[in-house]
Amino acid sequence: MDRIYSHPQSLRDVPTHYCPGCGHGLAHRLIAEAVDELGLREQVIAVAPVGCAVIAYDYWDFDCSEAAHGRALAVATGIKRVRPQNIVFTYQGDGDLAAIGTNETIHAANRGENLTVFFINNAVYGMTGGQMAPTTLLNQKTSTTPEGRNAQFQGYPLKISEMLALLPGVKYIERVSLGSAQDITKTKKAIKKAFMNQIEGIGFSLVEMLSPCPTYWGLSPCESLDWIKNIMAKEFPLGVIK
Amino acid sequence: MPRIIINKDKCKGCLLCVSACPQGLIMIEGGFNLRGVKPVKFKPGGKCSGCALCALMCPDCCIEVYK
Numbered sequence: 067m068d069r070i071y072s073h074p075q076s077l078r079d080v081p082t083h084y085c086p087g088c089g090h091g092l093a094h095r096l097i098a099e100a101v102d103e104l105g106l107r108e109q110v111i112a113v114a115p116v117g118c119a120v121i122a123y124d125y126w127d128f129d130c131s132e133a134a135h136g137r138a139l140a141v142a143t144g145i146k147r148v149r150p151q152n153i154v155f156t157y158q159g160d161g162d163l164a165a166i167g168t169n170e171t172i173h174a175a176n177r178g179e180n181l182t183v184f185f186i187n188n189a190v191y192g193m194t195g196g197q198m199a200p201t202t203l204l205n206q207k208t209s210t211t212p213e214g215r216n217a218q219f220q221g222y223p224l225k226i227s228e229m230l231a232l233l234p235g236v237k238y239i240e241r242v243s244l245g246s247a248q249d250i251t252k253t254k255k256a257i258k259k260a261f262m263n264q265i266e267g268i269g270f271s272l273v274e275m276l277s278p279c280p281t282y283w284g285l286s287p288c289e290s291l292d293w294i295k296n297i298m299a300k301e302f303p304l305g306v307i308k
Numbered sequence: 309m310p311r312i313i314i315n316k317d318k319c320k321g322c323l324l325c326v327s328a329c330p331q332g333l334i335m336i337e338g339g340f341n342l343r344g345v346k347p348v349k350f351k352p353g354g355k356c357s358g359c360a361l362c363a364l365m366c367p368d369c370c371i372e373v374y375k
């Protein structure tokens with residue numbers, strides 16, 4: 067009897083601190099599988115964010131660095147420029163990449179850094195207590211928008227992937243989802259493509275993953291996946307953006 | 309026959325595997341694990357196809373599939 071599925075080598079076999087049904091666990095695993103399948107384990111360097119995934123380096127079994135909140139792409143730029151032989155990726159939440167780190171994100175993309183970005187969009191600030199994020203949907207209740215996000219006061223959900231796609235330095239952007247088995251399979255393909263682009267020197271590649279945060283969505287893990295499919299993916303359409 | 313092994317003490321009881329199994333072969337176990345959550349177990353006597361959808365959906369890498 068063959069073992070056809072077990073945890074990837076690049077993921078430590080330890081329990082994580084994530085809530086039940088959290089998308090970070092899925093995203094970590096898919097990235098680890100892609101690293102193993104592409105044979106990158108000795109070559110890859112991850113830059114972890116500030117956010118719920120702040121200790122991702124305790125879970126991935128390859129080299130990792132940490133960056134100050136939002137500055138992952140600035141740190142990754144430095145690492146890649148002095149160690150071009152390494153495959154460098156950032157892993158960032160919506161608060162990290164699209165709020166406090168917007169500046170670093172836009173300029174790394176505009177410089178066309180040959181980097182890979184995994185952008186975990188869960189439409190809230192998970193780590194700090196479920197506050198509104200730039201990607202929070204209209205009418206979505208968060209701890210700072212208890213009546214729901216109102217465009218008049220809080221603006222609209224920020225489509226940073228579409229904005230970045232306008233920059234000539236950006237070579238590949240795809241939005242995927244962790245909301246179903248089929249979507250997870252597509253996500254893995256997108257992750258591999260974003261790594262391959264860096265290996266082949268093609269340039270700045272970003273994969274945005276719509277990711278469940280059952281805790282601050284106030285939904286069960288199963289309901290959270292339905293919410294991604296039926297509501298979130300309407301505001302953030304899936305597919306290749308560039 | 310294909311089978312799965314669930315790491316009971318790593319399980320967080322999110323139930324994503326339960327809804328992923330096309331044959332409804334995963335169920336809540338009843339007791340508590342070392343984490344203090346109710347883990348899931350494979351239904352006794354169930355005929356697993358080895359499709360691995362449960363393992364694909366588990367955010368905590370608790371499921372191994374053998375075929």
Ligand SMILES: Cc1ncc(C[n+]2csc(CCOP(=O)(O)OP(=O)(O)O)c2C)c(N)n1
Nearest residue numbers: 116117118135159160161162190191192193
């Ligand atoms: C400079 C700085 N400002 C603010 C914070 C507080 N802070 C920590 S995580 C976070 C937001 C995290 O949200 P996100 O990036 O979406 O990650 P998630 O937890 O949702 O995965 C904030 C504002 C901080 N750690 N450092």
Ligand code: SF4
Nearest residue numbers: 084085088118192279
């Ligand atoms: S708060 Fe949300 S994002 Fe953070 S670990 Fe819990 S479910 Fe995951």
Ligand code: SF4
Nearest residue numbers: 329356357359360362
């Ligand atoms: S491998 Fe497929 S059939 Fe077997 S328990 Fe998992 S989901 Fe069900």
Ligand code: SF4
Nearest residue numbers: 319320322323325366
């Ligand atoms: S998906 Fe994983 S963590 Fe969730 S109930 Fe099933 S085995 Fe447990």
Ligand SMILES: [Mg+2]
Nearest residue numbers: 159160190192
């Ligand atoms: Mg977030």
